Amino acid sequence: MTHDHDLVLRPTPAQITAALNPPPGRNGGDLVVETLAGLGATTVFGLPGQHALGMFDALRRSSLRYIGLRVENNAGFAADAYGRITGEAAPLLLSTGPGALTSLAALQEAAAASAPVLAISSQIPTAGLGGGRHGYLHELPDQAASFRGVVKSVHSVRTQSQIPSAIAAAWRSALTAPHGPVWVEIPQDVLLAEATLPVVTAMDATPDDLVPRPELTALAADLLSRAARPAIIAGGGVVRSDASGKLRALAEKLQAPVVTTFGGKGAFPWEHLLSLQSWLEDRHTTDFLEDADVLLVVGSGLGELSSNYHTFKPRGRVIQIEADLGKLESNHPAIGIHADARPALQALLETVEERTDESAPERVRELLSRVGERIAAQDLTLEQEVLGAVRRALPADSPSFWDMTILAYWAWSAFDPRGTNTMHSAQGAGGLGYGFPAALGAAAADPTRPVLAVSGDGGALYSIAELATARQYDLPVTWLIVDDGGYGILREYMTDAFGQATATELTRPDYVALAESFGVPGVRTTAETLEEDLAKALATPGPSVVVLPAVLRMFAPTHLG
DSSP states (O other), X not given: OOOGGGOOOOOOHHHHHHHXXXXXXXXXXXXHHHHHHHHTOOEEEEOOOGGGHHHHHHHTTSSOEEEEOSSHHHHHHHHHHHHHHHOSOEEEEEOSTHHHHTTHHHHHHHHHHTOOEEXXXXXXXXXXXXXXXXXXXXXXXXXXXXXHTTSSOEEEOOSGGGHHHHHHHHHHHHHSSSOOXXXXXXXXXXXXXXXXXXXXXXXXXXXXXXXXOHHHHHHHHHHHHHOSSEEEEEOHHHHHTTOHHHHHHHHHHHTOOEEEOSTTTTSSOTTSTTBOTTOOSSHHHHHHHHTOSEEXXXXXXXXXXXXXXXXXXXXXXXXXXESOGGGTTSSSOOEEEESOHHHHHHHHHHHSOOOOOTTHHHHHHHHHHHHHHHHHTTOOHHHHHHXXXXXXXXXXXXXXXXXXXXXXXXXXXXXXOOSSSOEEESTTTOOTTOHHHHHHHHHHHOTTSOEEEEEEHHHHTTSTTHHHHHHHHTOOEEEEEEEOSBOHHHHHHHHHHHSSOOSOBOOOOOHHHHHHHTTOOEEEOOTTTHHHHHHHHHHSSSOEEEEEEOOOOOOOOSSOO
């Protein structure tokens, strides 16, 4: 009897000849880039460093395209966006110690947003490993320990023969639901040593499927079919698993209203009759969801931002589909289904009975009307005009990347993404500086359409060096900087809490002149001319900067009362 695992692929005569006669001049770094190419990678991001030079020298002998950024954290943000846009594992090449550690905030965001980033770092020479204090440049007692609490998996290499398998295992881990960042580290001497091993060819790193248990989907389908007021919360897991079409079909079959989380923007059509849009920081929406007798939560852990700052208290049965086991029932008791969103939604779609509920669209309209009335009563015309101008100027199929800034907080709730995988922000981990370098990564993934980045002046200063990257690779990114003279949201928070703000005001450059010094065209705009100036910049090939001096305000919170 023959088992699947008994079958092996026999090499061809040409492969045998190539294996017996590997080309000269290769090092351990060649094994890295050959493995990446064999796994299907086409683009890598990173920043060279002394211990990692073996990898970077090997790049010039490979077919891989290299996008080099000026700060490791920004390179991580770019890889994060590339992974979100393509659904592929995005390689990130880094050096030891300070270079590696500088990427940690970006990897935290990738972990929170389930973005598949394959970080490959050098390590001090093998003679220095083991915890001793040998005094090597960039030495850490245990470099991998700094990443274990951030990434999905850590893979340490000690010999050249381990490189292909370690990278393949990391690749599989990054692309197994939930997607996320992974870490591989390789000592400097292993990367620099001559490689006598055969050239790495095609690698098998097919990610594992995470399918639901059938008894749980049967129970969930029965509850949803018999529900009087079902509702759905769709999170980022729906977007990452490319399951928005299945979600829409299920919602229509059940006549269940759908709200998308900030990380799940685009998981459900904005203007659909069953769309509650994304007004999660609104008590009217919270009340609506609490009133559901069966609530289906797909691809969300119902964390702070998705639960109106943990004021959401569901009264009905909750069904939670979540690929991250740690998030399953972490905030609310539920029928917890540990699965990727796509196969779980398919199972429900095949099992639920069709419901008829002519009142559902009317209840959705009533809710959105109440939300609109609440916002209209707060004298926030400027903010809505600015966001509207951005939406009208941005082509429907263009992706946008938003930093942690007041306009982004508005966009979480009020911006129509007009696409399934087009709006992204740093709301997973909440670090500054995400918008512009992430947009560069998205433009590298698809340079045929313009990409928008949105930052405040505080966040812009985190990634200003990447104007050089944008110019060097001529990436079609338009960067909108809303300049309010400081950390605007922190100014609001502190003023509300303490009566005045401290440490929030910033001396900043002339962003237009600064952009032009990099060879990037810049324009200073107003709320009245924003739409025209932004549309023109987006239609012009290559990078550009649009600066809007404006002090925006947030709408009043509903979770404090």
